[in-house]
Amino acid sequence: MKHDIFIDNNIACKFSNPADPEYKELIRWLMDNHKIEDGKDDDRAYLVVSQKLLAEYYRSCRDAVGKTSIPMIINQLTKDGRLARFSNEEIKGFKSKYFTKAIEKKLRSNNEDCEHIPPVLMSDRKYALTYDDNFTYDLEHFPGFTVIVQKRPEDIPYR
Numbered sequence: 001m002k003h004d005i006f007i008d009n010n011i012a013c014k015f016s017n018p019a020d021p022e023y024k025e026l027i028r029w030l031m032d033n034h035k036i037e038d039g040k041d042d043d044r045a046y047l048v049v050s051q052k053l054l055a056e057y058y059r060s061c062r063d064a065v066g067k068t069s070i071p072m073i074i075n076q077l078t079k080d081g082r083l084a085r086f087s088n089e090e091i092k093g094f095k096s097k098y099f100t101k102a103i104e105k106k107l108r109s110n111n112e113d114c115e116h117i118p119p120v121l122m123s124d125r126k127y128a129l130t131y132d133d134n135f136t137y138d139l140e141h142f143p144g145f146t147v148i149v150q151k152r153p154e155d156i157p158y159r
Contacts, residue, residue, distance in 0.1 A: 003033070004046035004084045005158050006120045008130035009056045011151075012070040016061065026129075026153040027068050031076060045158075046084040047077050048123040050091060052115050086119045094118040103143065108134035121145050127156050 014020075015027055033045035049057075057070045066072065077083050095118055107114055113135045120128045120139055126147040130136055139147040150156050 002046045002084055002124040003043060003158070004048050004123050004125055004127070005156070006048040006116070006123060006128040007070075008116070008128065008132060008135065009053070009060055010131045011129045012057055013060050015073065016066045016069040022152060022154045024068075026158070027073065029159055030073055031068075044080075044082055046082045047074070048084045048086075048119050049074075050086050050116070050119045051088055052112070053119065056112075084119075084123055086122055090122065091115070091118045094122055098142075098144070106141070107138050109138045110134070114138070117142065120147060127158055129153060129156065 014023060030045050030047060033043065054074065057074065061070050074083070098118075098121070107117075109117070109132070113132060116135065117138055120126060121142060126145065128136075128139060128147060128149045129151070130149060131151055136149045139145075139149045148156055
């Protein structure tokens, strides 16, 4: 199982100059946890993304150039092969299977955030960080899946 985590854009934008020690620790975990030990890939840190989330990250943080900014983190994770990336086709297939009309009616997220539900649900650990209460509600109440969603990194056992 990959040690993966979904980080919503509203949290990732804080990475450029994090003052909070818990966010610094999360960034350190993402950036430093890349070695394969004993031939096992299981302990490496992965960031769960989709093409839409990557575009959102870059739109919001396009001027961020610090070594802890989300564009720099993505660049490093890409080099290390540590993006748990779901294609538009995979997301479309997931939605056609699980997003019934009844479920879609109950979703509280806006249309853009609804696109982020499948990558979280398709990820290995189903961990997500977000400040968005509607997105949190949708993830926690999506039938057939158990997701851990929090606003703070220390509230998720991501390490």
